[in-house]
Amino acid sequence: MLFFSYFKELVGKEVVVELKNDLAISGILHSVDQYLNIKLENTRVVDDTKYPHMLSVKNCFIRGSVVRYVQLPPDGVDVDILHDATRREARGG
Amino acid sequence: MSWAGPDNFPATSTSLADNLDKKLLVILRDGRRIIGILRSFDQFANVVLEGAVERSIVEELYCDLPLGLYIIRGENVVLIGELDLEKEELPAFMVAVTHAEIKQAQKVEKDGEEHNKVDHKVQNVTTNK
Numbered sequence: 001m002l003f004f005s006y007f008k009e010l011v012g013k014e015v016v017v018e019l020k021n022d023l024a025i026s027g028i029l030h031s032v033d034q035y036l037n038i039k040l041e042n043t044r045v046v047d048d049t050k051y052p053h054m055l056s057v058k059n060c061f062i063r064g065s066v067v068r069y070v071q072l073p074p075d076g077v078d079v080d081i082l083h084d085a086t087r088r089e090a091r092g093g
Numbered sequence: 094m095s096w097a098g099p100d101n102f103p104a105t106s107t108s109l110a111d112n113l114d115k116k117l118l119v120i121l122r123d124g125r126r127i128i129g130i131l132r133s134f135d136q137f138a139n140v141v142l143e144g145a146v147e148r149s150i151v152e153e154l155y156c157d158l159p160l161g162l163y164i165i166r167g168e169n170v171v172l173i174g175e176l177d178l179e180k181e182e183l184p185a186f187m188v189a190v191t192h193a194e195i196k197q198a199q200k201v202e203k204d205g206e207e208h209n210k211v212d213h214k215v216q217n218v219t220t221n222k
Contacts, residue, residue, distance in 0.1 A: 019171060019172070020171075021120075021122070021124070021171060023120075023171075023172075025172075030107075031106060031107045032107060033106055033107040037107045037138070038107065039107045043174070052150055052184055052187070053118060053120070053126050053148065053150060054118070054174060055184060056176055056177045057118055057174030057175060057176060057177070058175065058177055059174070059175045060172055060173060060174040060175065061107065061109060061112070061138075061172070061173040061174075062171070062172050062173075063138050063167070063170050063171060063172070063173075065168070066122070066170075066171045066172070
């Protein structure tokens with residue numbers, strides 16, 4: 001639940017999602033769910049010459065199970081709040 | 094579980110309901126790209142696509158293979174992208190070819206990749222003395 005809450009805080013921010021098939025997509029985080037499925041808007045493939053399929057795709061749904069990394073803006077996280085939440089989760093969970 | 098309408102979803106609920114009856118691009122784990130109209134989905138991201146077409150692309154060549162009505166099991170789904178109908182789906186320089194030609198091009202591309210892999214192996218052997 002912690003990361004679900006954390007991603008909810010990031011809605012509206014620009015992120016880059018790197019998938020397990022090496023595809024990297026940048027976009028604005030529109031929504032996230034309990035499975036950490038991600039919906040991005042204004043998507044742009046990072047290396048778009050290599051992946052011409054995605055040219056006219058501007059919004060996409062990414063299944064949580066295929067995400068390798070989610071790259072965040074440097075100021076996207078308040079580390080202290082995250083630390084506290086993690087400790088609480090570890091204690092109570 | 095009652096059927097949730099568009100108003101029932103909280104602000105951050107990832108639902109494919111917005112994409113119903115839209116033309117979508119589905120990328121599968123095996124690398125296939127399927128284009129079709131979303132008719133149904135569920136919480137596992139199983140989807141039903143009507144008028145599905147498999148689009149194969151090798152560099153500037155492409156081929157569309159019609160598939161008909163498809164159910165895709167959610168575990169195979171990587172990404173579901175909404176296709177903007179006003180925008181061109183493919184760059185203008187791309188050339189349509191037959192299924193046989195695209196398969197040949199895919200084979201050539203695959204052989205080229207395997208050849209590169211073998212070269213790396215040979216390099217490792219010589220440096221690990």
